[in-house]
Amino acid sequence: MARLVREFDWADTPLGSPETWPPELKTVVGFVLETHFPKAVVWGPDLVTIYNDAFLPILGDKPEALGRSFAQVWAEVWDQIGPIAQRALAGEATFIEDFPLVIDRSGRPEQAWFTFCYSPLRLADGTVAGMMDTVIETTATVRVRAELDLLTQELGHRLKNVLAMVQAMAAQSLKDVAERDAVEAFTDRVVALGRAHDALLAQSWSAADLRRVAEATLSPLDGLNQVRLQGPDIQIGPSATMTLSLIVYELATNAAKYGALSVPEGRVDLSWRLAGEMLRIYWRESGGPTVPPQSRTGFGCRLIDMGFGAGSAVDRRYRPEGFEADLEAPMRNLQDH
The missing domain is CATH 3.30.450.20 (PAS domain)
Structure with a gap:
């Protein structure tokens, strides 16, 4: 030229x-x-x-x-x-x-x-x-991105089908189990995982927004808008997304059965913040009935206590004014795939 x-x-x-x-x-x-x-x-x-x-x-x-x-x-x-x-x-x-x-x-x-x-x-x-x-x-890049989005949507659709199949198999396999609450709890946890998949699907399975995961998990249990979320925008990886979804689901389920979400005047504050390299998550209930410490630890409590794996910590407290839980984990672990 x-x-x-x-x-x-x-x-x-x-x-x-x-x-x-x-x-x-x-x-x-x-x-x-x-x-x-x-x-x-x-x-x-x-x-x-x-x-x-x-x-x-x-x-x-x-x-x-x-x-x-x-x-x-x-x-x-x-x-x-x-x-x-x-x-x-x-x-x-x-x-x-x-x-x-x-x-x-x-x-x-x-x-x-x-x-x-x-x-x-x-x-x-x-x-x-x-x-x-x-x-x-950028034609090639845009087309590749569109193809990846299509594949991601197809993957999400198939995963939903798999989860639906798991629910159906559980319902049939456990239909004679006397403890129906345990069966329902299992199927509800599968549904919670499905909502976590939706949050990941929105970002091509690379990461998910912590607030979005919490909102998706809590929405079925918060019909009266009793839960308040507060915290910075934080992206977490797929594995942490699944774990967070299950933990929040267990906390909200317990609150709906025994705690702040069991009465209209109850309130739940779910907040999070970064403290150096650690993510700290706080669950605070108020306005609900007094909940005595549980005499035995069920699967849900054990799941909460597992936290986010290595390097994480969980503290549960049964206070007269309401149940509290603190969780912390290194951000590097939460952002890994």
């Missing part, structure tokens, strides 16, 4: 001979031709286009764009990008990621995506004389 720019007959364009170009245009063109990042200079009221070698794949098989109006080069999408270009020419830069455009660069329309910045180019006196198009095509 450096050679083509030198050999081009600029006298037949609104820019005129390069000898008459302002020094700012000469400087920016020299810079653009040297860089390996796709760039185009769009200069003057006629939007004359000058671009570098890296810009060629963006153009594809379009008619030669050198010296032509940028509006003509991109005529098929000018109604979309024209207003953005006009903002740059008015002195306002715009940066856009994964912008969808249906372009014609191979003789047929094709869907493509671009991340680009249109920025004003100024003369020494501050006057805007043109704009810089700095662009990278």
Whole structure:
């Protein structure tokens, strides 16, 4: 492109001979031709286009764009990008990621995506004389991301089917078990895991937002909006998401049976904070009936006491004003996959 720019007959364009170009245009063109990042200079009221070698794949098989109006080069999408270009020419830069455009660069329309910045180019006196198009095509990335999202959704759908099958198998296998409460508790825990899966699915199974996990787990047990959540935005990994969902479910179930959630005036505060490298979670009940310490420890309590595994700690207290539980765990453990 450096050679083509030198050999081009600029006298037949609104820019005129390069000898008459302002020094700012000469400087920016020299810079653009040297860089390996796709760039185009769009200069003057006629939007004359000058671009570098890296810009060629963006153009594809379009008619030669050198010296032509940028509006003509991109005529098929000018109604979309024209207003953005006009903002740059008015002195306002715009940066856009994964912008969808249906372009014609191979003789047929094709869907493509671009991340680009249109920025004003100024003369020494501050006057805007043109704009810089700095662009990278992200079509392949966007399509791969869409395929991954589809696969993740399919995985989530299949996992839900598996969990539903587990529930059905449990109901049939345990139908003769006398302790129906234990059977129902088991199936309810499977449902809690399903809600944790939903929270993970929303973020492609890479991590989940702690608040979202808590909300999803508590929603079926908090019909009167008695639970208040408070804490910073924290991302936790898939394994910690499952564990947190089960712990919160057990705490809320106990509160619904015996504690603050068993009466309309009861309240639960679930809060969390970071203390150095540790995540600390606090469960506080108030306004409910007095709960005496349990004489025996059931599976739910044992599950809570397991916490988040190695390095974590759990403290349960049966106070007259309401049950309390403190949990802590190293953040590095909670963010591992």
